[in-house]
Amino acid sequence: xxxxxxxxxxxxxxxxxxxxxxxxxxxxxxxxxxxxxxxxxxxxxxxxxxxxxxxxxxxxxxxxxxxxxxxxxxxxxxxxxxxxxxxxxxxxxxxxxxxxxxxxxxxxxxxxxxxxxxxxxxxxxxxxxxxxxxxxxxxxxxxxxxxxxxxxxxx
Numbered sequence: 001x002x003x004x005x006x007x008x009x010x011x012x013x014x015x016x017x018x019x020x021x022x023x024x025x026x027x028x029x030x031x032x033x034x035x036x037x038x039x040x041x042x043x044x045x046x047x048x049x050x051x052x053x054x055x056x057x058x059x060x061x062x063x064x065x066x067x068x069x070x071x072x073x074x075x076x077x078x079x080x081x082x083x084x085x086x087x088x089x090x091x092x093x094x095x096x097x098x099x100x101x102x103x104x105x106x107x108x109x110x111x112x113x114x115x116x117x118x119x120x121x122x123x124x125x126x127x128x129x130x131x132x133x134x135x136x137x138x139x140x141x142x143x144x145x146x147x148x149x150x151x152x153x154x155x
């Protein structure tokens with residue numbers, strides 16, 4: 001009788017451990033849902049963007065994300081203007097990063113940033129409120145430059 005109680009207790013502990021492990025692994029691998037989507041007009045091109053407007057979404061960004069198509073991006077919206085730095089932690093593809101002020105005017109651009117640049121932090125030369133990440137090379141193809149205006153339509 002004692003031996004069967006020990007087996008039951010051991011199996012119960014193992015089942016609880018496996019359940020907790022599965023729960024935490026699911027939390028790590030489940031993608032965070034974006035709060036919304038929108039459309040950013042950059043130059044003559046429209047990008048369907050995921051909007052990162054919470055601390056959790058901004059921290060995760062495109063880390064672990066599948067590569068963006070030429071029509072996709074991620075728009076980071078902050079609560080107040082500042083010199084927000086970006087890095088390529090856990091990125092799988094190169095990107096262009098476009099910083100914009102509160103009037104959606106481009107204040108800084110970093111082009112063709114590769115994942116290998118991590119842990120380097122890239123910062124704008126001026127304060128920004130919005131940051132757009134798009135596929136590497138798109139800013140050159142569209143010939144965008146500091147001072148250009150961007151449009152954003154939230155869906």
